[in-house]
Amino acid sequence: MKLSQFAVRVLSVVRRIPPGRVATYGDVAALAGRPRASRAVGNIMRGCRDRGVPAHRVIAAGGALGGFGGNLELKKALLRAEGILVPGRRIRQFSRVRWPPSPRLRRAKALR
DNA sequence: CTGCTGACTGGTA
DNA sequence: GTACCAGCCAGCA
Numbered sequence: 451m452k453l454s455q456f457a458v459r460v461l462s463v464v465r466r467i468p469p470g471r472v473a474t475y476g477d478v479a480a481l482a483g484r485p486r487a488s489r490a491v492g493n494i495m496r497g498c499r500d501r502g503v504p505a506h507r508v509i510a511a512g513g514a515l516g517g518f519g520g521n522l523e524l525k526k527a528l529l530r531a532e533g534i535l536v537p538g539r540r541i542r543q544f545s546r547v548r549w550p551p552s553p554r555l556r557r558a559k560a561l562r
Numbered sequence: 563c564t565g566c567t568g569a570c571t572g573g574t575a
Numbered sequence: 576g577t578a579c580c581a582g583c584c585a586g587c588a
Contacts, residue, residue: 456585475570479584490585492569497586510570517569525569 457494459483464495467507470532471549472541474511481550492516507532513544 453461459482467473473481475488475495484490488511495505496519506528510516515536518525526536535542 454585479570484584486571486582487584488570489568489583490570493567493585494569496569505569508569511572515569519569522569 456482456484456487456490457498460491460494461498461500461503464503464505464508467504467549469504469507470534471547472507472509472529472534472544473549474509475516476511477548477550478508507549509541513540515539515541 460478463478463481464473475491476485479485479487479491482491491508495503495508496517498505506518506525508516515522515525529536529541534547541547
């Protein structure tokens with residue numbers, strides 16, 4: 451199975467997300483070098499079944515859950531298991547569990 | 563090459 | 576709060 455360079459970068463970024471933290475598709479795209487490729491990131495996540503990749507920690511903007519191949523309930527359960535509360539369609543205290551809060555990402559998004 | 567798709571996003575109504 | 580829209584981009588037919 452061969453992955454494009456972009457896919458490799460995306461996966462390596464997702465692998466870096468610590469337990470109990472989340473990142474948005476847009477964040478992952480930015481860290482992978484393509485700030486506007488959030489949609490493409492979603493496609494890659496959908497196709498990736500690698501267990502070293504915590505896909506459940508990748509969510510949509512604003513703390514929305516996004517998708518999870520039809521197993522959205524499973525995604526919620528996995529997040530809950532890491533201490534992230536998901537009362538409804540959005541996670542609780544999004545700004546607190548969001549990763550990364552680094553200046554690097556902010557600068558990347560500022561170029562938008 | 564062209565065209566469509568979608569685990570997206572930000573804007574408007 | 577919801578609904579719809581245009582822009583976006585990698586992957587695939």
